Amino acid sequence: MTPCEHVRLIGTLEVGMPPEQAFQLFTARGELAWVEGWHPDFPADTPDDSEPGTVFTTHHGEHGTFWSVTSRQGRETIAYSLTSPGDRAGLIIVGLRPSASGTTVTVTHDLTALVPEADPALREFASGYDRMLRQWETWIAHSLRAAAPA
Secondary structure, three states, X not given: OOOOOEEEEEEEEEEOOOHHXXXXXXXXXXXXXXXXXXXXXXXXXXXXXXXXXXXXXXXXXXXXXXXXXXXXXXXXXXXXXXXXOOOEEEEEEXXXXXXXXXXXXXXXXXXXXXXXXXXXXXXXXXXXXXXXXXXXXXXXXXXXXXXOOO
16 A cells, blocks of 8 residues: 655744633634634533543535544643544644743644545645644634624
């Protein structure tokens, strides 16, 4: 079997609030505030969606994705395992630390294509990684402005 594509991508973005507040933006329910089309579905009652062991699913385009929170360290780091059958699988780690503007968020995607046919999409994802993080930064800033009291 020919090995499939594997990428390990690391980038940062800035969020204009302290880490203890920004952390919620990177949970399954927290992303509802800024990711258009994001609709996590929880198969079990889940009062704390950042609790390790939490499972949820999402659906984008032709692929469904199974997610699991694999670890959390306070409100500083959260890690997810994800599998999109027929597409890709891997880990996403989000780390938050204080910065002059509020929070520097470091996002790591460690992903492997599951079939050779998924290699081109994974390479395209990798080539647009920094652009995606800039978009996240814009979406989050916009959602914070929209939620701010007038």
